Amino acid sequence: MERPRSPGPAATLADAAPASATLAQLLQLVQQGRELPGLEKRHIAATHGEPTASRLPRRPKPWEGAALAESPHPRPQASPTLSKGMAPAEAATAPS
Amino acid sequence: MSTARGGAARTLRVPGRHGYAAEFSPYLPGRLACAASQHYGIAGGGTLLIVDQIESGLRLFRSFDWNDGLFDVTWSENNEHVLVTGSGDGSLQLWDTAKAAGPLQVYKEHTQEVYSVDWSQTRGEQLVVSGSWDQTVKLWDPTVGKSLCTFRGHESVIYSTIWSPHIPGCFASASGDQTLRIWDAKATGVRIVIPAHQAEILSCDWCKYNENLLVTGAVDCSLRGWDLRNVRQPVFELLGHTYAIRRVKFSPFHASVLASCSYDFTVRFWNFSKPDPLLETVEHHTEFTCGLDLSLQSPTQVADCSWDETIKIYDPACLTVPA
Numbered sequence: 001m002e003r004p005r006s007p008g009p010a011a012t013l014a015d016a017a018p019a020s021a022t023l024a025q026l027l028q029l030v031q032q033g034r035e036l037p038g039l040e041k042r043h044i045a046a047t048h049g050e051p052t053a054s055r056l057p058r059r060p061k062p063w064e065g066a067a068l069a070e071s072p073h074p075r076p077q078a079s080p081t082l083s084k085g086m087a088p089a090e091a092a093t094a095p096s
Numbered sequence: 097m098s099t100a101r102g103g104a105a106r107t108l109r110v111p112g113r114h115g116y117a118a119e120f121s122p123y124l125p126g127r128l129a130c131a132a133s134q135h136y137g138i139a140g141g142g143t144l145l146i147v148d149q150i151e152s153g154l155r156l157f158r159s160f161d162w163n164d165g166l167f168d169v170t171w172s173e174n175n176e177h178v179l180v181t182g183s184g185d186g187s188l189q190l191w192d193t194a195k196a197a198g199p200l201q202v203y204k205e206h207t208q209e210v211y212s213v214d215w216s217q218t219r220g221e222q223l224v225v226s227g228s229w230d231q232t233v234k235l236w237d238p239t240v241g242k243s244l245c246t247f248r249g250h251e252s253v254i255y256s257t258i259w260s261p262h263i264p265g266c267f268a269s270a271s272g273d274q275t276l277r278i279w280d281a282k283a284t285g286v287r288i289v290i291p292a293h294q295a296e297i298l299s300c301d302w303c304k305y306n307e308n309l310l311v312t313g314a315v316d317c318s319l320r321g322w323d324l325r326n327v328r329q330p331v332f333e334l335l336g337h338t339y340a341i342r343r344v345k346f347s348p349f350h351a352s353v354l355a356s357c358s359y360d361f362t363v364r365f366w367n368f369s370k371p372d373p374l375l376e377t378v379e380h381h382t383e384f385t386c387g388l389d390l391s392l393q394s395p396t397q398v399a400d401c402s403w404d405e406t407i408k409i410y411d412p413a414c415l416t417v418p419a
Contacts, residue, residue, distance in 0.1 A: 023136050023403075026135055026136065026138055026139075027138065030138060030139065036135060036139050036140065038112070038134075038140075039134075039135070039139060039140050040134060040140050040141045040161075041141075042141050042161060042162070042163045043163065044161060044162055044163050044199075045202070046189075046199055046200060046201050046202040047195075047197055047198060047199070047200055048200065048201065049192070049195065049200050050200070051175055051177060051178050051190075051192050051200060052175075052177045052192050052194035052195065053175075054174065054175040054176055054177065055176070056123050056176045058122075058123075058173060058174065058219075059122060059123060059392070061122075061217070061261065061304070061348065061392060062304070062348040062349050062392060062395075063261060063304040063305055063348060
């Protein structure tokens with residue numbers, strides 16, 4: 001829907017407000033190979049500049065804080081490794 | 097379940113720009129990046145919008161244009177000025193919010209639309225993963241001009257690529273081939289293939305408090321939870337959306353809370369550990385709602401963007417009371 005090959009139900013096009021009618025018209029113009037209104041053709045290229053130097057320290061994520069402070073959040077299990085995570089379990093249950 | 101409007105959403109109108117992705121800055125509270133496209137992403141250019149929350153609402157800090165539509169954006173985790181976007185022309189762009197002109201760099205290797213970009217979340221790594229409609233995933237060090245590695249295996253377009261917040265070098269991808277895949281960047285191969293839906297999977301995310309738990313959102317309107325220790329069946333299924341789910345994210349603050357946005361125009365909040373898991377349905381858009389993020393600074397704040405040409409920041413009622 002966004003592009004010719006794209007997910008999303010076609011039915012919503014007909015259901016939706018005026019904005020979707022515009023989308024439907026747009027798709028029709030594309031299918032007919034006609035020029036789209038207000039199409040912006042740009043020729044932007046990389047400046048190859050260096051990024052501005054960082055001045056701020058990285059902030060801990062909320063879940064990183066949970067491992068340190070006493071909190072109601074479940075703590076991540078120890079020593080995360082993918083191989084351990086792949087071991088089959090007797091019963092898979094959602095954490096609470 | 098309740099149907100409620102997000103109280104007093106702050107709105108920025110972006111005429112002629114259809115929002116695809118919204119991401120809060122990991123550094124600056126209230127700063128938001130939005131990847132948007134002209135003509136719904138079908139044709140024309142793209143725009144990266146940098147938005148700041150101020151007392152009276154939302155203010156556009158800066159905007160950057162690109163030649164083709166922009167479909168996803170991710171902030172750097174080691175420089176508050178830097179972001180990466182993915183574009184319809186198959187390229188990634190590196191931007192600097194402190195400079196008026198950009199992009200600084202363009203990385204063109206994918207042969208079709210780049211639909212997802214994500215900056216690594218674990219400490220000690222500064223890598224970007226990209227997912228494309230060319231069915232490949234690529235790994236990038238933004239200081240290097242070409243990709244480090246290409247991951248093949250998906251049999252259809254890739255919509256979503258997300259780093260594990262806990263396991264270094266591990267990321268997940270979701271695809272139109274109806275699978276969720278877990279990859280190890282160091283092994284350059286797929287580790288787990290999960291046939292998660294019988295429909296295209298548009299989005300996936302990792303739980304922030306359980307390293308084995310992921311969620312997928314699909315065209316079949318369902319969200320499904322997956323425990324990597326046993327992927328034969330989902331550990332939860334959340335139903336309620338009436339059209340395809342475009343994006344899903346776990347809460348940074350609550351282990352069992354997540355949010356999803358959809359082609360049904362709504363944003364829904366869920367707590368999968370509750371018997372009645374749908375916490376709230378926010379109906380404040382009039383078009384496909386494609387971008388969604390939960391603040392890392394405020395446990396109650398949410399941002400979204402839609403093809404109705406608006407970006408909104410709000411505090412849904414369900415997050416202002418304990419989940």
